[in-house]
């Protein structure tokens with residue numbers, strides 16, 4: 001593609017140099033330069049891409065997009081905001097792929113990954129070709145790829161959408177994190193459906209206040225737009241029971257569909273019941289009422305199922321068919337995943353790493369546990385410090401044996417993280433076993449037949465980050481080995 005043709009997509013820019021040149025790609029990392037590329041300088045939290053423009057040119061870039069004039073031997077295009085320019089240029093360079101597929105964005109503190117997996121199942125059961133982008137991985141149909149971020153940057157996204165489109169994908173489900181919304185990573189994404197799960201405390205290290213955090217989440221709904229054309233409807237799916245439901249509804253001009261357990265809504269669950277097999281409820285919509293039998297546990301599974309049913313409905317799937325698919329789902333990796341290695345007590349690995357999700361997980365366990373509840377939990381380093389005492393207090397409140405351990409200490413001192421957690425403990429006895437493997441082994445060695453062990457915080461993760469290095473670590477594998485050693 002010619003640079004001058006690409007620049008037509010920008011609204012305001014100045015440039016110096018000849019723009020009648022061919023571009024082979026767009027890049028934002030000078031270390032990954034390819035011959036003939038356009039380098040876009042992004043200001044990040046650690047580095048400023050402008051500092052690397054010269055290196056990018058040395059590595060083959062033939063033009064640069066920046067926020068101020070740079071002295072280089074290639075054309076330099078100056079724009080007011082390179083992040084926005086990147087979104088516009090990448091979208092155009094890859095042929096506006098998200099406009100050619102249905103795009104579902106899911107935001108909220110908890111439930112995004114779970115709902116995205118439930119949706120993938122429902123849509124694939126309808127023989128739809130799906131793409132998925134989220135915390136665990138990116139998927140193109142059934143091929144899985146590693147990802148660094150839950151919601152990657154605009155360049156990665158547009159490139160991924162193009163690849164998906166080339167593989168006949170018709171519908172893409174993606175998690176949209178608050179970081180991504182704040183960074184503008186999803187500018188350029190033409191969402192058709194936006195889903196709001198819930199809002200509770202998380203990421204205050206980044207957003208500083210709950211008001212800022214809520215504002216970031218709301219951007220998905222204000223960006224959804226208001227196309228009311230039959231072929232390109234924009235629909236917001238809102239959890240009516242969350243305190244912030246009204247905020248999300250107010251900022252969007254799109255159609256809305258609501259789901260709820262407690263209030264009147266388009267999709268409502270009543271008569272919820274838990275049994276050894278899972279969770280049952282009666283689904284009530286304007287047109288039908290039906291029993292749903294999930295193999296998943298906990299009230300949050302009902303919320304996630306309602307969100308998936310409402311979203312699939314918005315994507316054209318009849319409610320009965322969604323329900324039939326959901327009833328077959330046995331679980332999502334690392335979300336309330338039961339580790340079974342012949343032991344008599346359930347060992348549950350769950351990605352609960354926020355106060356709200358930890359409380360939900362433990363409340364659910366309290367509903368079926370007949371013996372003692374063990375919890376092994378830590379808090380991530382270089383992340384929200386305010387959640388540490390809250391999570392410790394919840395762990396103490398809902399468990400009989402509370403074990404504090406490390407969860408990706410990153411560049412922080414693990415002992416200091418636990419000290420922050422201990423501030424929340426109100427007096428009950430607890431144990432500190434810094435080494436996560438030893439903490440899990442201890443819990444497994446102490447549990448007896450009717451007990452339940454919850455290993456919280458890491459879910460599907462297969463590493464422990466200590467310093468800046470990732471060490472192989474999988475809660476499920478460690479628990480399985482500990483059980484076998486009994």
Ligand SMILES: CC(=O)N[C@H]1[C@@H](OP(=O)(O)OP(=O)(O)OC[C@H]2O[C@@H](n3ccc(=O)[nH]c3=O)[C@H](O)[C@@H]2O)O[C@H](CO)[C@@H](O)[C@@H]1O[C@H](C)C(=O)N[C@@H](C)C(=O)N[C@H](CCC(=O)O)C(=O)O
Nearest residue numbers: 028029030042044045046047049052149150151153177179
């Ligand atoms: C704080 C944050 O979000 N950082 C993201 C950001 O990195 P950064 O701002 O540090 O980037 P930087 O290193 O300062 O570099 C700025 C620019 O210079 C370029 N550069 C840099 C060095 C060099 O030698 N050459 C060069 O060209 C970089 O490619 C980049 O374009 O941009 C990177 C590329 O898009 C992201 O991978 C990275 O996410 C990091 C890994 C991260 O941990 N982010 C977390 C906080 C995050 O975003 N989490 C949410 C999920 C949260 C949740 O809901 O649970 C997510 O969506 O993943």
Ligand SMILES: Nc1ncnc2c1ncn2[C@@H]1O[C@H](COP(=O)(O)OP(=O)(O)OP(=O)(O)O)[C@@H](O)[C@H]1O
Nearest residue numbers: 109110111112113114135300335350351352357361
């Ligand atoms: N709807 C929900 N409401 C509250 N808690 C939930 C909900 N769904 C799942 N959880 C809990 O939150 C944990 C994380 O769930 P999930 O991975 O689906 O959320 P997420 O929003 O993708 O999180 P992340 O932002 O870290 O990617 C689960 O392991 C479970 O304990």
Ligand SMILES: N[C@H](CCC[C@H](N)C(=O)O)C(=O)O
Nearest residue numbers: 353379380383407408457458
């Ligand atoms: N996306 C979240 C995941 C946290 C998972 C937990 N294991 C931790 O490392 O804190 C984050 O990066 O804050």
Ligand SMILES: [Mg+2]
Nearest residue numbers: 112113135175
């Ligand atoms: Mg997720």
